[in-house]
Amino acid sequence: MYQETKDRFTTMIDFFNSIIPLKQEEKELIRQYFHLRSYKKRMFVLQEGDVCQHLNFVLCGCLRMYKDDENGSPHILLFATEGSWINDLDSYYQEKKSLLNIDVLENAELLQISRQDIVKLYLNAPKFDRIFRILTEKNLVLLQNRMLENISLSAEDRYYNFLSNHPDLINRIPQVHIASYLGVSAEFISRLRSRRARNPLMGN
Amino acid sequence: MYQETKDRFTTMIDFFNSIIPLKQEEKELIRQYFHLRSYKKRMFVLQEGDVCQHLNFVLCGCLRMYKDDENGSPHILLFATEGSWINDLDSYYQEKKSLLNIDVLENAELLQISRQDIVKLYLNAPKFDRIFRILTEKNLVLLQNRMLENISLSAEDRYYNFLSNHPDLINRIPQVHIASYLGVSAEFISRLRSRRARNPLMGN
Structure with a gap:
């Protein structure tokens, strides 16, 4: 089981490493601060009204992030599958109640990091500021293209x-x-x- | 004139400083790497087909970023006024031809930083990785909220x-x-x- 868990961390380390090469001690920090969690289909990773406690990296499975309107109809902001992230950043960083839900469409395994631990990660290895800047910029570009499609x-x-x-x-x-x-x-x-x-x- | 220009840099330094306090040498890097540029109404800061050469911080004035569709109708992604940024990040970082235009709706003054200089800024003062990570996360949240409005x-x-x-x-x-x-x-x-x-x- 340990070996299996270790292999799952390798997936994430490879992901970060492809953005900027990591040193051995930076790889160790990932193993230290991220935690593996399994979710079954239909479970919630985040429910509206809760504060988003984790950033979520998807190892396998499929999830969606959505908001229910006043009639109870869901409006989907994001799908996430292997190798992508699914987070309510606003709730996570501002520690405010989320308006969004994240639920599981296919049994999923996630690597999660808490608010406290990502602050420690940034302090111990500022390279992760750069990695997450680049990741966030890429996500902003993707969302901008989707927004452009939506209005044009x-x-x-x-x-x-x-x-x-x-x-x-x-x-x-x-x-x-x-x-x-x-x-x-x-x-x-x-x-x-x-x-x-x-x-x-x-x-x- | 120098004094005036210096004061304009102070606006930007105060902006960064409100996110994370800057040391004196980090403030100096801003004066070193950013350049002041004035644009008159109807001028272009970026035209489709060009590579986006600068990140643009708006000191005063009003700009829009948009894409023309095949009928020549503009679809606007973003307006920017005092204290905000207006960039085609995809073109800027990937050095690829932009599909977007940025033009000036009201005479504007911008502080601009080139691709080469922002790399130097990040290398000389990694704190700016953190500052731009935070800025990008905030912009992602704003755009996500707009996307949610658009679909719901x-x-x-x-x-x-x-x-x-x-x-x-x-x-x-x-x-x-x-x-x-x-x-x-x-x-x-x-x-x-x-x-x-x-x-x-x-x-x-």
């Missing part, structure tokens, strides 16, 4: 872009969640799919 | 949210640009405004 493309084009940008997700995520992520109705996607089934050459 | 609120509610969240911008930015930022038509906003003029109690 038709719902139909956004759906076909999603298909071509996330071929890995199509069979893992129920259609209703993809609709919620794109800000369209599930019926709208069903209509597109049946039109596409009748004419396979349309769309991307 | 009606166009009408998004417009009234914009009015209440940016009362300072309403009289500075033409209505047509606000429409483009919200992803609605200018006619839609005109209809809302005239409805509101007939019934001042509606909306926020």
Whole structure:
């Protein structure tokens, strides 16, 4: 079991190492401050009204972050699978109640770090400030591109872009969640799919 | 003139200092690496097809970052006024041609730092990795909230949210640009405004 856990940390160390090479003592800090946690499908990693206690790195599985509107309909901000992060940064750093939920669509294993421990990590190894600056900049660019799509493309084009940008997700995520992520109705996607089934050459 | 320029740097130093207190030598690095540049209304700070050469901190004035669609209609990602940043990070760091434009809506003064100089700044004073990590995290949270609004609120509610969240911008930015930022038509906003003029109690 220890060996297994150790191997899981290696995945994360490789991830950081690909951004900036780490020294041995920096690798040890990762093993010290991150903790492995398993979640089953339908469990919550964060529920609205709680303060987000951890940054979450996904080793395996699939999760979504979303907000319920006043009618109880979920609006999905983010999907996360292997090698990505899923956090409510605002709640995590400001220690304020989250408006968001993070739940598990497929059994998942996460490496988590608490607010106290990431502060220690930054103090003990300032290189992680640089690593997380770069990671956050990349996420900002991705979100900016998605925002641009949302204000400039038709719902139909956004759906076909999603298909071509996330071929890995199509069979893992129920259609209703993809609709919620794109800000369209599930019926709208069903209509597109049946039109596409009748004419396979349309769309991307 | 030198004194004036120096005072402008003080604005930026105070901005960074409010995030993490700076030492004297770190303040000097800011004076060394940032450069003052004035732009007149309608000038471009970045044009699509160029590589974004600078990070831009706004001392005064008003700018927008946008993408033209294939019909030549602009879709606005961001407005920036005093004390904020306006950059195509993707183009800046990856040294790739930008798809975006940044132009000047009101005569502006910017403090700019080049790609080469920000690398020197990070190497000479790693505290700036932490400062820019924090800044980027804040921008990510803001953009995430805007994304959430875009997929969960009606166009009408998004417009009234914009009015209440940016009362300072309403009289500075033409209505047509606000429409483009919200992803609605200018006619839609005109209809809302005239409805509101007939019934001042509606909306926020």
